[in-house]
Amino acid sequence: MATTAVLETPATPNATDCHLTESRTGRHKQRYSASGERLLAGCIPVRAVPQLLSAPSTSTAVLADLGVDATSTTPPPLSTSPSLASTVPALPAHATPSCSTTTTTAATTATKPTSSMIEVLMVSSTRDADELVFPKGGWENDEDLKSAALRETMEEAGVGGVLTAQLGTYRYASKRRALGDVDAKMSCVAHMFAMRVDAVMDTWPEMSRGRVWIPAEAAAARCRHKWQADAVEHLLSLPPARVLNGELELDDELNGVEATAAALAAPETTDGEKNAPPAPAPAKSSCT
Secondary structure: OOOOOOOOOOOOOOEOOOOOOOOOOOOOOEOEOOOOOEEEEEEEEEEEOHHHHHOOOOOHHHHHHOOOOOOOOOOOOOOOOOOHHHHOOOOOHHHOOOOOOHHHHHHHHOOOOOHHHEEEEEEEOOOOOOOEEOOEEEOEOOOOHHHHHHHHHHHHHOEEEEEEEEEEEEEEEEEEEOOOOOOOEEEEEEEEEEEEEEEEOOOOOOOOOOEEEEEHHHHHHHEOOHHHHHHHHHHHOOOHHHHHHOOOOOOHHHHHHHHHHHHHOOOOOOOOOOOOOOOOOOOOOOOO
């Protein structure tokens, strides 16, 4: 692991803490829905393709549309773990951006930003180092939804930045078991966001994960989980300028989710007991 200084992100209300040293653990602060689903938050970290930023043929108009300062086009460096080459499968040749052909041609011919100008950051799964995922994790009762997404991204991928767009809400069955039921899988609801990367940590809580930048258009095929591939497709459907430079405002649905989650959040116990999901409603009796 290279020993470079930790890059600091400007202090903004939407920026994550770049000095986080360890991941949160346990479920004692976990939020659940009214029906007992575990609530999660996560990000697809994004950046403009570095070769595009440095290509002399890239127009200042395209850079402006991407929200990039034409006078400062050097992206944050990305330190990777020594084991990255062995844990992350190689990209197919056609998916790898080329400084001399792919990006230069795009910059020369494009009059507006396209999705080929965006890369996304993926990390290796803790269950299978050869599989790639996007950072996400439990939304806890002492933070809002956006803060949870930023925190989980810093913990798992070691990057910080600004949330730019909502990417949808996804339901799936976790391989973990539901609390109090050894036979039932935990049902999860993940709220995903696009996050422009403004700061990269050389050390971060989950450094055992490899991390790699991938062309956004190739990312869906690399996802371990279908629901994360669907989130990539949502990202690709948005204007690139919004993905890289949008101003996030939660829609009415997510504002409602936050209000409901706040009302349901159980207070943290002093004896370390888990914050269990709400008990299911009792079945209606058929007796008369």
